[in-house]
Amino acid sequence: MTEPKENRGERLQKILAAAGVSSRRKAEGLILEGHVQVNGQVVTELGTRADPDRDHIRVDGKLLRGREQHRYYMLNKPRGYVTTLSDPEKRPTVADLMAKKRGPHAESARLYPVGRLDYLSEGLLLMTNDGNLANQLSKAAAGVEKTYLVKVAGVPSAESIDQLRRGIMIDRGRLNEARSGRRDRVVTAPAKIEQVRGGDNPWFELTLIEGRNRQIRKMFEEIGHHVEKIRRIGYGALRLDVSPGDFRELTAGEVMALGRAAKGLKVTPKQRLPEFAQLKKPVPPKKARRRVPGDHRRG
Template sequence: MPSERLQKIIAAAGITSRRSAEKLISSGAVSVNGQIVTELGTKADPERDHIRVNGKLLHGAERQIYLLMNKPKGYVTTVRDPEGRPTVMDLLRGIRVRVYPVGRLDYASEGLLLLTNDGELAHKLMKAASHVPKVYVVKIAGTPNEAGIEKIRRGLSIPVESRFLPRRDVRNDASRTDEDARTPKIQTARTDEDARASKTRRSSRLTERVKTAPAKVRMVREGDNPWYELTLTEGRNRQIRRMFEEIGHHVEKIKRVRYGPLSLDIPPGEFRRLSTGEIEKLKAATGLPKKPART
């Protein structure tokens, strides 16, 4: 079998996402034939080489699975949450293999979310260069003027979290100890002081500004607090909220209704498997081969 990048092999085995696999490699948690590997460009043959992650031998690729979920509000798009809030993984029933969210919808947002253990596809979908369109319906507080909407259409400068400042609120999944895993999750109500402190930390990290890619925007429901449909080809953290904040309006609701060729067609909190045809179309949208996958 031809050699492949280590992060791709680890992701295909269902250990973690490709991005997290890169962190595992860089941290020295991966070895090939007894030698610790920390260089991300390293390749290996999964059929001939002995690859270990955190000391455990890798056992080849898992059967790939592709899920579409209608994420409700009040769930975090992550495998586990250090604050003990419900995660989208709590909604999965009857799925016995590990899957991971592709990108994220924030705690207060809802709608179409993809989950898979296909690390290569997830990586392609999350790259801005893939240009896979994502469609949202958004409720805005107050009515933006046409000049503001035009700024969003053309692309505008928004604040983003610095890549060079560590996030204080999130621990690396790979660093959790056995004791952490045994500790029960306790969901506590956050006080106003906690919320203000968290907001202050978040604001202190917004030290860079980037220009968003052009977006399609159209009003779908008029009113004092109108609804707009937005089509984006990138997915920065809290991007929609920050775009509207830049033109002076608060976003009250966000719901993702399309992701590439896929449309939201199930009730909140439910999920379904993608058909072979849907998987082929999704891969084609990213430039991957249309070879049918086992579902």
């Protein structure tokens, strides 16, 4: 018995993501807007399936050349870059940064950021052309741990920090028409937080399993403190180990760890970032006095 055509192959948005055209979510938009053709026919239904090895699939007239080799990078995003591929305000983007660093002779893989860091934030950002993995990691259900160093103005009280650990109500960022146009409020998930440097403007190490818009800034604003700097230094099992503006390709083991995290499996980093030690300024151990033959003084 012949398998019905609608049940053969893969979903079209998955094929586009695997080919590096876009993330799966953006691929859905391309389909709905009529940018995609399969064997000469415009497709606008998200449930459409196709065979990338047999069907001719075009996006805006350009023929897909099959599955693109997946690439995975860790980028240390500097402050003052937008986490997107293009910006209507013409601000520099992470895509511009990587294209410039990789040079004109690099492979033409179209890389997309996983998650976001706002314009003023810096640190670890994943860049990949693997749309499936990016989509899985972006889902809140994955619960991937993200670790940040946060510098705030003023010294929060111990009670306020405990409030952040338990979860605090913040502005969700969207209007609720049923409540006279007021913005929705939401309680954040419990967070891990500890102070790593004191002073009038202390630094905190903060680990979240969420990624709400401007969440960290809103959390500290709720307890009365302005956030001066945010630096992401951990994502799942990854720890930031490149200089600002630089990037490196992930190892096969790191990619496997990301895949496990995307499935909701707990992955623990094997080492901590050296920057933690720099912030905490540990006291170096005293060196033992070397005994010289004939030296009878007591140490």
